Amino acid sequence: MLENDVKKVLFSEEEIRQRCKALGEQITKDYNEMGKVPLLVALLKGSVPFLCELMKYIDLPIEVDFMIVSSYDGTESVGEVHVVKDLSRSIRGTSILIVEDIVDTGRTLHSISNLLLHKGASDVKIVSLLDKPERRVVDVTVDYAGFPCPNEFVIGFGLDFNEKYRNLGYVGVLKEELYK
Ligand code: 5GP
Secondary structure (H helix, E strand, C coil), X not given: CHHHHEEEEEECHHHHHHHHHHHHHHHHHHHHHHCCCCEEEEEECCCHHHHHHHHCCCCCXXXXXXXXXXXXXXXXXXXXXXXXXCCXXXXXXXXXXXXXXXXXXXXXXXXXXXXXXXXXXXXXXXXEEEECHHHCCCCCCCCEEEEECCCCCEEECCECECCECCCCCCEEEECHHHCC
């Protein structure tokens, strides 16, 4: 059973749902005030469960697109970001809300934000389910953060370890003996 590999549950399904509801309502309010409708750019694969939960609570005529960027192998981020799958349409003049699973060093989002601005986005904001502020190496503003995350390797609700555990309904800490 998958849950035998989990040291502890950090954020339960219900806590995540409640937080997504609050984030979706805040995003709706803020973009209404700005008079803008964002294109949600979800970074595959980790952000998929978060995107699905979050967008139900965004009461705006949003569109969704996906990117695949790679920079991660095992449990340590390696810095360089490589675009594996790009957006399917031009984003010139578009408000972008990047949907991410977790911000760690900040390198991925720093690179992607700059890339999207370079492609002509009018503004780029970030929503991330989890934020590890202690680990930050590059200065990145997370406009909407679900939960602050302790400095531990977490899995579940989209987050993987070597592509496994994404299907857990909650976020948990992986037992160390499984990756040390
Ligand atoms: P950054 O570029 O901010 O260092 O890394 C962001 C990416 O690192 C995330 O999208 C995620 O794929 C990965 N990452 C960072 N911390 C964790 C973690 O605790 N667990 C998992 N599964 N992935 C992580």
